[in-house]
Amino acid sequence: MPDAEELITAAVAASRGTDVRLAERRLDLLVVGTGTADGATAVDAALLRRLAGAVGRLWPRGWQPADLDRLAGRRLGARPARLLRNATAAQRRDHPGPVPSWWDDQLRDLDARVWWDDDARHLTAWAAREGVDRITALREAVEALALVESLPPIAVLRPPPGSATTAPAGGSATTGPVSRGGSRILDRVRALLAKAESTTFPAEAEALTGKAQELMARHSLDEALLAAEAPRTDLPGGVRLGTDPPYAGAKALLVQEVAAANGCESVWSDDLGFATVLGxxxxxEAVELLYTSLLVQATTAMLRGRGERRAAAGRRRTRGYDESFLHAFALRIGERLRAASAAANREAAEAAGPERLLPVLAARSEAVQERLETLFPGVTRQRLTVRDAEGWASGTSAADRASLHPGGGTRPGRQVRGGERRPR
Structure with a gap:
């Protein structure tokens, strides 16, 4: 009789194939176990060990716990994603060496913790906790393992746990976004964005968002000038923001527009469901806050526009209208954000002197561009197109209350930078 590892390997291989009957037979063998008295517990222990080992091998390949959780939720569903959180917690427990604080912060945000008493009975306990039978639990564990073991390497944005150094060559540990939860400026920004999301008046939302961008731009300039007073050894960092369907391209465009307004670069990996922002x-921090808020505002405005369209002309929702609306919203909001940043730059230059500020901004921009070329040497561009003139006009109006520009035909969209592994 095969041992637990052999049964798991066979089940995972079958799950990747196209023979459904073979996959079910392999799953049945897992249910039976090794044929010994403790066959089921041996399978449980081996599955958790295999899952923990698989997620641990992802970390040096650029993946972070939040990335894995987002992708697992997208491809497998919420329940298998929770199973992988358990595997991540087990991996962290079994490798308790020093890790950066942001790593444990991600685990805490995901509630990835060891809550079970015995690894040999983990899957049984998880099935009971989730309210599923053993066959379902085994099937989802096999699917989760097949996903994790098939994931490609991605850009390493931060040194993972277990790295020989605490940063990339020539860098320091501060290569990612630094949380400044206690910052008074960021508290004001969050308050402004919360008001922008809750108001029913588009003009007020735009004004509040513009003010938030202005504050973030000034905050960034202050930090840039402060950092310029001492030689720095760190590199620009990065974050990944989800761009899940529907309308993933429009979300990627919104990320790009917000990133550009804040001195960052973005690359969209459509197949993996995220955009990487470097800066x-x-x-x-500004890009994360603004993108999250603007995505809520754009969705709310789109739904409102869709309702007004239905009431006025009796037209039902169309994908073309929604996509065109969101593309136009992203582009127009990008213009407003860049205008706010430019105003903040002019004020800062007047206060600090252009001869002091401009070289600092140029050096920071050059460093971000170099980081982009290092991490994404094969990046390509994809042109997004807009095919619904009414959606385009409504999205532009929602973003800036501008005059409508009705008309037919296809309007070219902004090019979105795509990751090198995205098939075209």
């Missing part, structure tokens, strides 16, 4: 810590 300095304060700028990355």
């Amino acid at each position: 300095w810590p304060a700028d990355l």
Whole structure:
């Protein structure tokens, strides 16, 4: 009789194939176990050990716990994603060496913790906790393992746990966004964005968002000038922001527009469901905050526009209208954010002197561009197109209350930078 590892390997290989009957037979063998008295517990222990080992091998290949959780939720569903959180917690427990604080912060945010008493009965306990039978639990564990073992390497944005150094060559540990939860400026920004999300008046939302961008731009400039007073050895960092369907391209465009307004670069990996944003810590914080808020605002405005369209002309929702709306919203909001940043730059230059500020900004921009070329040497561009003139006009109006520009035909969209592994 095969041992537990052999049964798992066979089940995973069958799950990747196209023979459904073979996959079910392999799953049945897992249910039976090794044929010994403790066959089921041996399978449970081996599955958790295999899952923990597989997720541990992802970390040096660029993946972070939040990345894995987002992708697992997208491809497998919420329940298998929770199973992988358990595997991540087990991996962290079994490798208790020093890790950066941001790593444990991600685990805490995901509630990835060891809650079970015995690894040999983990899957049984998880099935009971989730309210599923053993066959379902085994099937989802096999699917989760097949996913994890098939994931490609991605850009290493931060040194993973277990690295020989605490940073990339020539860098320091501060290569990612630094949380500044206690910052009074960021508290004001969050308050402004919360008001922008809750108001029913588009003009007010735009004004509040513009003010938030202005504050973030000033905050970034202050930090840039402060950092310029001492030689720095760190590199620009990065974050990954989800761009899940529907309308993943429109979300990637919104990320790109917000990133550009804050001195960052973005690359979209459509097949993996995220955009990678590269920049300095304060700028990355701004992009995260603004993108999250603007995505809520854009969705709310789109739904409102869809309702008004239905009431006025009796037209139902169309994908073309929604996509065009979101593309236009992203582009127009990008213009507004860049205008706010430019105003903040002019004020800062007047206060600090252009001869002091401009070289600092140029050096930071050059460093971000170099980081982009290092991490994504094969990047390509994809042109997004807009095919619904009414959606385009409504999205532009929602973003800036501008005059409508009705018309037919296809309007070219902004090019979105795509990751090198995205098939075209």
